[in-house]
Amino acid sequence: MLVDKGNKTELERVVGEESTVKGNFKYYNADKMKRDAYDLAITKGNTVINDQNATQDQVNAALRAITEAKAALNGAATDKEALREASTTDAERTKTTNAKYYNETDQAKKQAYDNAVSAAAGVLFK
Secondary structure, three states, rough: OOOOOOOOOOHHHHHOOOHHHOOHHHHHOHHHHHHHHHHHHHHHHHHHHHHOOOOOHHHHHHHHHHHHHHHHHHOOOOOOOHHHHHHHHHHHHHHHHHHHHOOOOHHHHHHHHHHHHHHHHHHHOO
C-alpha cells in the first residue's frame, strides 16, 4: 500500500525555531508544565521529521502541537529595574559614601563587591 508522504517544510521551520524560542523570556520564564509541553512537542516534531513514511496528517498534528504549545508559553519579561538601580546608582553611592566600603582594608572584599557589581551589569545587558 502506498502512503502519501507529508510535506514537512513548515514543520521543519517551526522545529528550527527551537533555540530562538528557548532564548525568549516567554519560554524561560514560563510555567514548567508549559515549557515541558513545548519541549515534548518539539521532540515529537523531530520524530515526525525523521519518519520517512510520515503522513500529512501526522505532520499537521505535530505542527499544530508545536504551534499551540508555543502560543501557551506564558513567561513574563524579567523585571531588572531593582538590579539596574543596585548595580549603578546604589553601587556608585556605596563606593563614595559608605564607610564600610571606602575604609575597608581588605582589598579582596572590595574586589568581591566590585566583581558582583560587574556581574550584575553583565546580566543587565544580556
